[in-house]
Structures are given as C-alpha cells and as structure tokens.
Amino acid sequence: xxxxxxxxxxxxxxxxxxxxxxxxxxxxxKLPLHCIDVEYPNKTGHTLEAEKDARxxxxxxxxxxxxxxDWHSSVxxxxxxxxxxxxxxxxxxxxxxxxxxxxxxxxxKLQAEADYFVKYALANTFExxxxxxxxxxxxxxxxxxxxxxxxxxxxxxxxxxxxxLRLWTAFLPKQTYPNRTGVHPNTAFGLVFALxxxxxxxxxxxxxxxxxxxxxFYLKNTNAPAFxxxxxxxxxxxxxxxxxxxxxxxxxxxxxxxxxxxxxxAGLQNVMxxxxxxxxxxxxxxxxDGLSLSRAWCMKGIAKALPANDPRxxxxxxxxxxxxxxxxxxITNGGYGGEHWLASFAVYALSLD
Numbered sequence: 109x110x111x112x113x114x115x116x117x118x119x120x121x122x123x124x125x126x127x128x129x130x131x132x133x134x135x136x137x138k139l140p141l142h143c144i145d146v147e148y149p150n151k152t153g154h155t156l157e158a159e160k161d162a163r164x165x166x167x168x169x170x171x172x173x174x175x176x177x178d179w180h181s182s183v184x185x186x187x188x189x190x191x192x193x194x195x196x197x198x199x200x201x202x203x204x205x206x207x208x209x210x211x212x213x214x215x216x217k218l219q220a221e222a223d224y225f226v227k228y229a230l231a232n233t234f235e236x237x238x239x240x241x242x243x244x245x246x247x248x249x250x251x252x253x254x255x256x257x258x259x260x261x262x263x264x265x266x267x268x269x270x271x272x273l274r275l276w277t278a279f280l281p282k283q284t285y286p287n288r289t290g291v292h293p294n295t296a297f298g299l300v301f302a303l304x305x306x307x308x309x310x311x312x313x314x315x316x317x318x319x320x321x322x323x324x325f326y327l328k329n330t331n332a333p334a335f336x337x338x339x340x341x342x343x344x345x346x347x348x349x350x351x352x353x354x355x356x357x358x359x360x361x362x363x364x365x366x367x368x369x370x371x372x373x374a375g376l377q378n379v380m381x382x383x384x385x386x387x388x389x390x391x392x393x394x395x396x397d398g399l400s401l402s403r404a405w406c407m408k409g410i411a412k413a414l415p416a417n418d419p420r421x422x423x424x425x426x427x428x429x430x431x432x433x434x435x436x437x438x439i440t441n442g443g444y445g446g447e448h449w450l451a452s453f454a455v456y457a458l459s460l461d
Contacts, residue, residue, distance in 0.1 A: 116437045125461040126429055132436070133196045137205060139440070139451040140185030143176040144208055149444070151178045155230040169224065171217040176448045180239035180292070184452040186212060187246040190261075191455055194253050206257060213261040222267035225275065232275055237298030240272045244305035251309055273314065276302060280317055286325040288350075290342030290399070295325065296349035297402075303356055319357050326350050327366070334375030338383055343398030343453075345379055347371055348406035355413035363413050376420065379403060380427040382434060388442025397435050397446055401453035404431040408460050432457050 118132030128136070150166040166174040173182035189205045199205070211217075225231045235243075247269045250262035286295035299318050306315035334347035351371060355363050380403075383396040404427075411424035432454070439450040 128458050136451040137201045143448045146175045172212045181449040184242040188452040188455045190249045215264040222271045225271045238292035241298040241301035245301045248305045248308045288346045290344045294344045296353045300353050330369045335378045341392040341395045343395040352406040391445035394442045394446040400431040400435040401457045404428040405457040
C-alpha cells in the first residue's frame with residue numbers, strides 16, 4: 109500500500125502502520141532540546157541526609173540529567189534524541205542534538221551521576237525502578253548504534269549503567285510483591301525495559317532473574333480489574349503493562365491461554381477507550397496523554413503476540429493507531445507539564461512497528 113497522509117502532518121500511514129514523518133521527528137526533537145538544560149522548575153527526588161544537602165542544586169546533584177523537570181524525564185529525553193538520530197538521517201536539528209548529547213554524556217558528568225548512588229546512603233532507592241528502566245533503555249539504544257560518537261557515549265555511560273544493574277540485581281531478590289500502580293513504581297513496566305536491555309546486550313543472568321520474577325509475580329494472575337482503569341493521574345495501564353511483559357516471556361499458545369484468563373472482555377474493552385484529558389495544564393491530569401501513548405505501545409505488542417486470526421488483534425491495533433494519532437498533536441497544548449516528557453512516549457510508541 110502506498111504511503112498516505114494521516115490526520116496530522118507528523119504521521120503517515122503505510123501498510124496499516126503509523127510512521128513518524130521527518131517533520132514529526134523535528135517537532136518532537138525540539139521538545140527535549142528545549143528542556144534538557146533547563147534546571148528549573150525541578151522536581152527533585154533527592155532525600156536530604158543533612159542540612160547541607162538542602163543547598164544542593166539539581167545540577168550539582170545530577171550534572172547530566174538535571175533538566176526536563178525531573179531525572180527520569182531527562183533520561184528518556186536523551187534516549188529519544190539518540191533514537192531520532194539513529195532513525196532519521198539529516199535531521200535539521202542533528203548538529204544541535206549532537207552538541208547537547210556531547211555535553212550531557214561527558215565522562216566526568218556521567219561518573220558523577222554514577223557516584224550519586226553510592227555517595228548518599230539513601231540514594232539506592234532513587235528512581236526505582238522507572239528511572240532505572242529508562243537508563244537501561246538509553247544504554248540499549250547506544251549499544252546498538254554504529255556511530256563513532258554513539259560508541260564513545262556508550263562507553264562513558266558504562267559506570268552509570270553498571271550502577272543500575274547493581275541496584276536492580278540486588279533489589280529483585282527482595283522484592284516480594286509487585287507494584288501495580290499506573291505511575292512510576294509500576295513493576296511490570298520496569299521489567300519490560302530491563303528484559304529488553306538484558307536480551308539486547310546478552311546479559312543472560314539478568315534476563316533469567318527478570319523472567320523468574322515476572323513468573324513469580326504474574327503467571328497465576330487472573331481477572332485483572334482493568335474495567336476500573338484508569339486512575340486520575342495514570343500514565344501507565346497496570347493491566348496492559350503486565351500483559352506486555354508476559355507476552356515477552358511466554359510462547360504464543362501459553363500467552364494466549366494466560367491472556368484469556370488475565371484480561372476479560374469488559375476490561376479489555378475499557379482499556380481500548382481513549383482517556384479523557386480535561387485539563388492539559390494540570391501536571392497530573394496531563395499524565396493521561398501519556399497513558400494513551402503507553403496503552404498504544406502495549407496494545408501493539410500484545411496484538412502481535414496473538415494469532416493472526418484472533419479478532420482482538422485487529423481491535424488492538426486499530427485502537428493503538430487511534431490513540432497515537434489523536435494524542436500526538438496534543439502534547440504541546442498544555443505547556444511544560446506535558447512538553448517535558450510526552451515526546452519520548454510518542455517516539456517509543458511509534459518505534460514498535
């Protein structure tokens with residue numbers, strides 16, 4: 109099928125799949141470029157251990173990832189810029205992107221980021237596990253990029269990546285219960301990115317640890333209460349994130365059997381409804397735009413794990429396209445509350461075709 113215009117200039121539809129256009133890539137690239145070096149406003153996650161800590165600025169705490177309101181948003185903004193450089197040649201923003209990334213990925217800055225997790229006694233839970241997951245996604249992107257600068261940045265990131273692995277492999281054995289929230293601590297989301305990373309870099313020990321923990325947490329789950337989703341500030345779907353993880357670790361027949369028991373018809377129909385975003389200037393309500401995009405990427409992955417003749421496959425893919433096509437033009441309509449992070453969600457959702 110020939111490429112045709114979708115409902116906005118940022119996307120085309122090709123072979124029933126949405127694709128980001130060069131204009132769309134430029135539009136999205138501008139968002140993290142405008143906030144990676146913006147220190148304030150800032151929502152720091154640092155726990156004060158002494159009075160002197162109260163005088164530390166975000167940039168002093170995190171010399172690489174101090175912008176974009178919070179650490180994890182800065183990290184996935186950096187991931188997004190790397191992804192766009194890899195995907196689109198001759199972007200108008202390429203020179204600026206490379207300059208920005210070179211500054212953030214300086215070896216001394218990244219070493220300071222790594223040292224943060226051991227310098228402060230209470231830092232071992234900082235960004236657990238959402239920020240950890242995005243850091244591994246960033247490292248995965250660099251590890252698979254045949255680019256001279258990319259290879260150097262990947263090497264410079266290594267101390268921080270090793271800290272993430274150290275923290276995660278220490279945490280998993282003692283994590284007795286999963287977090288089933290629709291926001292940052294969601295366990296399934298973190299395990300999805302961690303598993304993708306482990307498989308990409310062939311860390312078989314970490315992969316095995318993740319798979320076992322996923323089975324422990326979710327294999328016997330049935331009747332997920334998806335008919336009650338979403339909560340008012342969700343940007344992740346608790347039910348779809350679990351399914352997106354389990355489709356990665358189960359053979360197709362086993363996954364279909366598990367999925368049939370896990371997500372009943374009413375719940376599935378509910379999560380295929382567009383979330384209503386009443387006020388994009390509200391930093392919590394605008395999370396629901398992120399929910400549309402994360403539901404889309406989960407639905408795309410789940411659909412591909414179902415048999416070709418499963419009617420849910422068509423419904424899931426149709427809903428995913430609708431969610432992306434509707435949400436993408438909206439991500440600058442609420443100001444900084446959405447602009448500092450939603451572009452990354454859009455790029456990731458579009459990268460899974």
